[in-house]
Amino acid sequence: MFSNQIRYTIMDELECAGFGHYGGSLSIVELLAVLYGEVIDATPENVNNIDRDYVVLSKGHSGPGLYATLALKGFFPMDWLKTLNKNGTNLPSHPDKNLTPGVDVTTGSLGQGVSVATGIAYGKKAIHSKGNVFAIVGDGELNEGQAWEAIQFASAKKLDNFILYIDWNKKQNDGWSDEVSKSGTFEEKLNSFGFFTQMVDGASVEEILSATHKALRVHDRPACIVLNTTKGQGIKFLENMENNHHIRPDESMMKELKKAKEELKALLD
Ligand SMILES: Cc1ncc(C[n+]2csc(CCOP(=O)(O)OP(=O)(O)O)c2C)c(N)n1
Ligand SMILES: [Mg+2]
Numbered sequence: 001m002f003s004n005q006i007r008y009t010i011m012d013e014l015e016c017a018g019f020g021h022y023g024g025s026l027s028i029v030e031l032l033a034v035l036y037g038e039v040i041d042a043t044p045e046n047v048n049n050i051d052r053d054y055v056v057l058s059k060g061h062s063g064p065g066l067y068a069t070l071a072l073k074g075f076f077p078m079d080w081l082k083t084l085n086k087n088g089t090n091l092p093s094h095p096d097k098n099l100t101p102g103v104d105v106t107t108g109s110l111g112q113g114v115s116v117a118t119g120i121a122y123g124k125k126a127i128h129s130k131g132n133v134f135a136i137v138g139d140g141e142l143n144e145g146q147a148w149e150a151i152q153f154a155s156a157k158k159l160d161n162f163i164l165y166i167d168w169n170k171k172q173n174d175g176w177s178d179e180v181s182k183s184g185t186f187e188e189k190l191n192s193f194g195f196f197t198q199m200v201d202g203a204s205v206e207e208i209l210s211a212t213h214k215a216l217r218v219h220d221r222p223a224c225i226v227l228n229t230t231k232g233q234g235i236k237f238l239e240n241m242e243n244n245h246h247i248r249p250d251e252s253m254m255k256e257l258k259k260a261k262e263e264l265k266a267l268l269d
Contacts, residue, residue, distance in 0.1 A: 001033070005072055013064050019248035023247075025065035026235060033069075035212075040134065050127070057115065060137060063091070066103070075100070085159075114135055133195070138166075139171075
């Protein structure tokens with residue numbers, strides 16, 4: 001399964017780097033598998049085609065997840081993953097469109113990616129270009145007011161070529177999202193902002209795929225899919241860890257992570 005390959009590759013890449021954003025990279029694995037495995041038409045060959053689909057990873061700290069996916073899809077050599085976040089790398093911890101083939105938008109400053117994504121969707125409409133824009137935003141990231149300005153804009157302009165995925169993993173970098181800032185229910189909220197909104201199990205490739213197909217059939221408004229996920233998804237040891245946002249594993253932690261990686265490897269063979 002593509003999701004297992006992505007998850008294994010993330011674990012390998014971060015092990016090599018010695019530290020990184022495990023939690024938020026792992027919670028979007030199933031989504032990345034659906035987008036790059038089943039839905040979007042972006043390939044290394046059609047990067048210059050304006051009619052292609054765009055993906056904006058607004059929660060840019062999950063770059064290792066995107067890199068694993070792009071490498072597996074042949075956008076750049078798998079070897080590059082060993083250079084994650086090292087001096088001179090093409091894979092900085094947060095995506096940079098000028099450095100990494102397949103990265104559509106430079107992100108990392110939270111909140112901004114949603115604005116850029118709606119701008120691309122609006123631009124596509126203006127020049128009658130085909131293709132859709134898929135944006136991935138974090139639940140903590142939605143504390144940023146700028147994201148809501150973009151959401152209102154998408155609704156006003158009826159951007160039905162825009163799909164927003166909210167990675168509702170309930171945590172941000174320094175605690176539970178609801179304890180940092182009360183967001184309310186994303187599903188109700190996005191509905192009230194004029195989006196066609198669905199909520200799915202974010203660990204289910206089937207549910208994400210079917211919701212995405214449904215969203216693509218909506219032709220009068222933008223769509224939102226709230227992904228009910230777990231931070232550190234798919235690696236029990238990490239799911240159970242309180243602070244799993246950015247980890248620099250000590251020796252005993254590394255042992256656990258290596259064990260989890262080997263278990264994933266068995267699923268690939
Ligand atoms: C504008 C801005 N403020 C603060 C940060 C630091 N920061 C990095 S990740 C993060 C938490 C993000 O939480 P969430 O969006 O829920 O991401 P996930 O749980 O998916 O990792 C913060 C505050 C940032 N990158 N950009
Ligand atoms: Mg979160």
